Amino acid sequence: MKAKIQRIREEALKELETLKSMEELQDLKIRIMGKKGSLTSLLKQMGSLSPEERPQMGQTINAVRGMIEEVWEEKAKKLDKDALVKRLEEERIDISLPGFYLPIGHQHPLSKVIEEIEDIFLGMGFTIAEGPEIETDYYNFEALNLPKDHPARDMQDTFFITEDLLLRTQTSPVQIRTMEKMRPQLPVKIIAPGKVFRNDDDATHSPMFHQVEGLMVDNGVRMSDLKGILLHFSRQMFGESREIRLRPSFFPFTEPSAEVDVSCMLCGGAGCRLCKGTGWIEILGSGMVHPRVLKMGGYDPKEVTGFAFGMGVERIAMLKYGIEDMRLLFDNDVRFLAQF
Amino acid sequence: MRVSMEWLREYLAIDKSPEELAEILTRGGIEVGGVEELNKGSKDVYIGEIKEIEVHPDAEKLQICRVNIGTEELTIVTGANNILAGDKVPVAVPGAVLSDGKEIKTAELRGVMSYGMLCSDKELGIEAVGQDRSKGGILILSADAQVGTKLNDYLGLDNYVLELELYPNRPDCMSMINVAREVGTLMGIKPIVPEWTQADIPPWPEDIRQKVEIENYDLSWRYSALLVEDVVIQNSPLWMQNRLRAAGIRPINNIVDITNYCMLETGQPLHAFDRDKLQGTVKVRLAKNGEKLISLDRIERNLDNEMLVIADDNGPVAIAGVMGGLETEVTAKTTRIFFESAHFSGASIRRTSRRLGLRSESSSRFEKGVDPHGTVTTLQRVAELLLELKAGVPMSFTEKIAYLPPQAKIELSLDRVDDVLGTKYSEQEVVQVLEALTFGYEFRQNRTIAVDIPSYRQDLKIEEDMIEEIARIIGYDRIPTTLPQGSQTQGRRTLEQALRFKLRKALTKAGMDEIVSYSFTKKESDDIWGQAGRNIPLLNPLREELGVMRTSLLPGLLEIAARNTSRRNMDLLLFEIGNVFWPKELPLKTLPEEKLKIAGLAQGGSSRHWLVPQAKFDFFYVKGILSNLAQESGVEFEYSRIKESRYQELLHPGRSAEIFVNGEYLGFMGEIYPQLDEEWGLDRPVLFEIDFAVLFKNNKSTIIVQSYPRFPAIQRDLALVIPEEIPAQNIKNRVFELGGELLKEVEIFDVYQGQPVPQGHKSLALTMRYQSAERTLKDEEINSLNSNILMQIQQEFGAKWRK
Numbered sequence A: 001m002k003a004k005i006q007r008i009r010e011e012a013l014k015e016l017e018t019l020k021s022m023e024e025l026q027d028l029k030i031r032i033m034g035k036k037g038s039l040t041s042l043l044k045q046m047g048s049l050s051p052e053e054r055p056q057m058g059q060t061i062n063a064v065r066g067m068i069e070e071v072w073e074e075k076a077k078k079l080d081k082d083a084l085v086k087r088l089e090e091e092r093i094d095i096s097l098p099g100f101y102l103p104i105g106h107q108h109p110l111s112k113v114i115e116e117i118e119d120i121f122l123g124m125g126f127t128i129a130e131g132p133e134i135e136t137d138y139y140n141f142e143a144l145n146l147p148k149d150h151p152a153r154d155m156q157d158t159f160f161i162t163e164d165l166l167l168r169t170q171t172s173p174v175q176i177r178t179m180e181k182m183r184p185q186l187p188v189k190i191i192a193p194g195k196v197f198r199n200d201d202d203a204t205h206s207p208m209f210h211q212v213e214g215l216m217v218d219n220g221v222r223m224s225d226l227k228g229i230l231l232h233f234s235r236q237m238f239g240e241s242r243e244i245r246l247r248p249s250f251f252p253f254t255e256p257s258a259e260v261d262v263s264c265m266l267c268g269g270a271g272c273r274l275c276k277g278t279g280w281i282e283i284l285g286s287g288m289v290h291p292r293v294l295k296m297g298g299y300d301p302k303e304v305t306g307f308a309f310g311m312g313v314e315r316i317a318m319l320k321y322g323i324e325d326m327r328l329l330f331d332n333d334v335r336f337l338a339q340f
Numbered sequence B: 001m002r003v004s005m006e007w008l009r010e011y012l013a014i015d016k017s018p019e020e021l022a023e024i025l026t027r028g029g030i031e032v033g034g035v036e037e038l039n040k041g042s043k044d045v046y047i048g049e050i051k052e053i054e055v056h057p058d059a060e061k062l063q064i065c066r067v068n069i070g071t072e073e074l075t076i077v078t079g080a081n082n083i084l085a086g087d088k089v090p091v092a093v094p095g096a097v098l099s100d101g102k103e104i105k106t107a108e109l110r111g112v113m114s115y116g117m118l119c120s121d122k123e124l125g126i127e128a129v130g131q132d133r134s135k136g137g138i139l140i141l142s143a144d145a146q147v148g149t150k151l152n153d154y155l156g157l158d159n160y161v162l163e164l165e166l167y168p169n170r171p172d173c174m175s176m177i178n179v180a181r182e183v184g185t186l187m188g189i190k191p192i193v194p195e196w197t198q199a200d201i202p203p204w205p206e207d208i209r210q211k212v213e214i215e216n217y218d219l220s221w222r223y224s225a226l227l228v229e230d231v232v233i234q235n236s237p238l239w240m241q242n243r244l245r246a247a248g249i250r251p252i253n254n255i256v257d258i259t260n261y262c263m264l265e266t267g268q269p270l271h272a273f274d275r276d277k278l279q280g281t282v283k284v285r286l287a288k289n290g291e292k293l294i295s296l297d298r299i300e301r302n303l304d305n306e307m308l309v310i311a312d313d314n315g316p317v318a319i320a321g322v323m324g325g326l327e328t329e330v331t332a333k334t335t336r337i338f339f340e341s342a343h344f345s346g347a348s349i350r351r352t353s354r355r356l357g358l359r360s361e362s363s364s365r366f367e368k369g370v371d372p373h374g375t376v377t378t379l380q381r382v383a384e385l386l387l388e389l390k391a392g393v394p395m396s397f398t399e400k401i402a403y404l405p406p407q408a409k410i411e412l413s414l415d416r417v418d419d420v421l422g423t424k425y426s427e428q429e430v431v432q433v434l435e436a437l438t439f440g441y442e443f444r445q446n447r448t449i450a451v452d453i454p455s456y457r458q459d460l461k462i463e464e465d466m467i468e469e470i471a472r473i474i475g476y477d478r479i480p481t482t483l484p485q486g487s488q489t490q491g492r493r494t495l496e497q498a499l500r501f502k503l504r505k506a507l508t509k510a511g512m513d514e515i516v517s518y519s520f521t522k523k524e525s526d527d528i529w530g531q532a533g534r535n536i537p538l539l540n541p542l543r544e545e546l547g548v549m550r551t552s553l554l555p556g557l558l559e560i561a562a563r564n565t566s567r568r569n570m571d572l573l574l575f576e577i578g579n580v581f582w583p584k585e586l587p588l589k590t591l592p593e594e595k596l597k598i599a600g601l602a603q604g605g606s607s608r609h610w611l612v613p614q615a616k617f618d619f620f621y622v623k624g625i626l627s628n629l630a631q632e633s634g635v636e637f638e639y640s641r642i643k644e645s646r647y648q649e650l651l652h653p654g655r656s657a658e659i660f661v662n663g664e665y666l667g668f669m670g671e672i673y674p675q676l677d678e679e680w681g682l683d684r685p686v687l688f689e690i691d692f693a694v695l696f697k698n699n700k701s702t703i704i705v706q707s708y709p710r711f712p713a714i715q716r717d718l719a720l721v722i723p724e725e726i727p728a729q730n731i732k733n734r735v736f737e738l739g740g741e742l743l744k745e746v747e748i749f750d751v752y753q754g755q756p757v758p759q760g761h762k763s764l765a766l767t768m769r770y771q772s773a774e775r776t777l778k779d780e781e782i783n784s785l786n787s788n789i790l791m792q793i794q795q796e797f798g799a800k801w802r803k
């Protein structure tokens, strides 16, 4: 019997060494330690032994069994690991292949810039106002201190629908519409983005373009506040190191009026091609709301003051994205749009 | 306004370069658009004296000259033959660039070295009066010309011009004297403003034939006239010609040049009539309908009763303030002149000038406003120049004054200045500005100054105008940078703006590119896709193709898609969010309704990928994108076949749908009608256009979280064969109804037509999810529920069950 045990042990160990698959391993376990396994049947034959021999033989069998089991476990682990290694090897993929995704589309650069301007001013407590693209002469001109036959009307080539109805030439009419709606509440703090129209078409003019108007009316609004708001805006829009400067200008609906230059975003002010060597780039027009305009909006110019500004979205988009030809913005070639 | 530096220096000593002066003016609010150097072609040209002339030994037509240019004597070969030894001539030395761009070089001419070039005035690009022999050859200067001096210095041609881009509020700067005042103010130097009182002209004699009358006092406040006799028409002197040319005005003769010169100097437009051609009373009046006048430019003008004219007894002789008539023009034979110096209403002149399509130096000044106080001063200047130039004898003067605006005063509160600007100017600083402006002023109570506004500054009307004046002269850089002090406000988008923002993002997230197109479009395309005959026409469109306000976004999208397709950008997913314009009546009387629309166009398919098959941008792709919009709006879209007959010819009847939200019409979608796409050069694009306001009205922005059941769901699939005309949605809806409260979800996961499905049928696979909030469901109850549903569907729709 002992010899039998020994033989089982040796054969098992030998087999454990050479076998290669989990199936073989399971098979071995059943053949030796299963219900009908060789070692199990030896244990069943123990009845034929003398009582003295029994414990010793039992011990021997259990020892062998324990040992085989230990080796078996190790082999099982090894086989598991081999199988995993093999699987990992087999499941190797070419990670250089492109992933699958639904490509996202592109917002038009103009709406992108408008949104950015909106967000900057929303952050400063302004709300967004809107007005119609077709306007009356009153809102587009008269109420903005531009009576009929005023020479400043020549500054803008107007598209007319009737003598009295026209395509707005500026977003400024929203100033009046907003004041009419809000009076006598204070403060009035809005920006108004939108389309505007002028009868002009060349490399630097489009018959339709976009403006963002700004208006703040309150007790004690000063021109220095306008400067502060616009400095903040310019830095958010064009970079933290930007500076601004104001130049005297003329708009019928502001007094004093100022053209606003921002230090060149390309050269930082040293002078380059973009800024034509001046270090400054004109970005918007502004000023203190003309007392007559406040009055037409329903506010008393003795009680309140205000500032207003207006900027061209196309110009800002061109500066920001380095677009040299304005017509690209209205060409809508998808190869252009895909860059935004 | 072109400002000659040389002229400007007559009034004040400027120690700055033209560029520096340009910067000072621009920072002061008078924008300088450019600085032009004049007479560059005669820049490196010296006055030389011809010492001797000999004929070229090898070329009969050439002459060899020895020319003294002061510093040296040069040998110059010339082909000219109008010169004599001893002549003073312009010599271009090597390096000089003539007006045609030709650079002078040392050159060998038939074996003789030539070190420069003798020039004609034409080659120098100038017009100069030389000795008579100059004609057609070398410019021969007068004998007293200084050898060795630069020609430009000698002729007064060394000059720069500043091109002022004036805003409409500063017409005063269309006068050299007022520009000098402005420069003086900004530079802190006092200009010498000339006063012309020497010419003492007697008043109009009583017995004179011509009387002056103003009929329309509201349109002409003042009419002054000067009568001149013994007129000698000739060229004006070189200095005057040079100044006129620098200002961009062509010299004509001494009389015309004097009127232009004085206008440039004082800003007051003048007109010279040949007095012998005027008949009877000179009258300022409105024209009568049907009256005609041939203006100086030889065009017959039809006048009407809104146009102001100058007329004599025979009818109009000039369009007031715009242009004179040909008949009374000053000619070489003129001996007596009637000079007009008048005030005309800016608005009236502007209207007339527009109506006639005729602009002049005169009208461009009048329409912006001319100082009515300046008419007489300017005539005095005319008289002075007439005498100086020996061009005529000023005989008498008269005028009619209807109205003269009184001396304007502005009360300027120093506190108000600081309140508006955010500054803290000292009293002294403000006073310094007033001194620099040479305005009179007087202190009043409460830190207030009464400022006298001179009549030439018509732009200064209210306190704010003066505040700007103070700010710009002290410099805008002195205004500090602050933030508003008032109450804090919160900025946020309105619900409507927020939804629009979300939808734009949803569309780009779905792969669509946003386009921006014009609000006006071609009538023919808009009639087809929008509201035929209801599009609003423009009176003055840029082009015929941009003639009407759009009533639909689709023509714009189609055009842009067509342009892209023609450039081989075939795969397109485009959208636009923009207004369309629906009139309440036509012709338009009131503002139209502006409706915000969202429209899109899809063509082609997704880019090819190794992993998944290419997706076609077809009906269902677009319907899927619309589902994104529905989801962002918290609603569901319902689709039904298009009933409106108009669209049945624009869209594929089998592949198009009307879209509803909560039963309300939202818009439509569909594949373009066959062959229509070919007209656009497109390939079966799918379009949609929906109304933002309807979507906004129905949107549910609030989210209330639903708890989900803890008990497991049971899933069942159902495959049916149904007649192909039955919409899948009907089956789905009915199944959902029949499933009762336990059936939570039904989805169509497969649709198939073709073998082995019989002809005229389609196979439809549904998946159903049953779930209860209270308990775990049993297989058996679901099985029986499921077979009930199946039975019902079979009965109602003639469907067959596929195993």
Ligand SMILES: [Zn+2]
Residues within 6 Å of the ligand: A264, A265, A266, A267, A268, A269, A270, A271, A272, A273, A274, A275, A276, A277, A279, A280
């Ligand atoms: Zn730069």
